[in-house]
Amino acid sequence: MARPRDAELDEAIIRATRNRLVSDGYARMTIGDIAADAKVSRPTLYRRWATKFDLVVDALDYGFRQQEDLYTxxxxxxxxxxxxxxxxxxxxxxYYNPDAMVLMADFAGETIRTPELLEILREHAVEPRLALLENLLGELEELGAVRAGLDRRTIATLCFGSYFAAFYRGDPREDIAPAVVAALWPVLAPPS
Incomplete structure (x- = not known):
């Protein structure tokens, strides 16, 4: 019979993985570095995860689970x-993870070698955020608070993309939402 897994040890490994993803990126991080950071042996880590990719998927899932309440x-x-x-x-x-931009950029850079990373990111971090705004716009349309027939997907994409443009320009992220709302709300609001 196998011994039960130690939840604290698993969390230490997951946290070490998340830190290494930010500092080294997916391609450069190694199982050896993660094991050293988590203060475990490589065999201990490999008993839990067969590959680096499997470990990263669980590390990402850990973060996504913590963010689920943000999407309502x-x-x-x-x-x-x-x-x-x-x-x-x-x-x-x-909004939840200050390192998210770095992680997203790294995963975009891994698209050719490990396209599954970007797909995981799309499914768990991008689409839920976009759906939040798209659903909100639908609810506001039903209430008559925004124009009917808005292209919700494009609006959500523009708003999401504004964070990446601001990141690359070096603009403060605190200014993005108020600026986007000031620019878009007059177009979204129904005619008076």
């Missing part, structure tokens, strides 16, 4: 413009 928004307590602003804020990759 209670409209009942917010004015329509404020709800839109909050949804745009939550599109920020760094």
């Amino acid at each position: 928004l209670d409209l009942s307590r917010l004015a329509p413009r404020d709800a839109f602003a909050e949804a745009v804020r939550r599109l920020d990759p760094a």
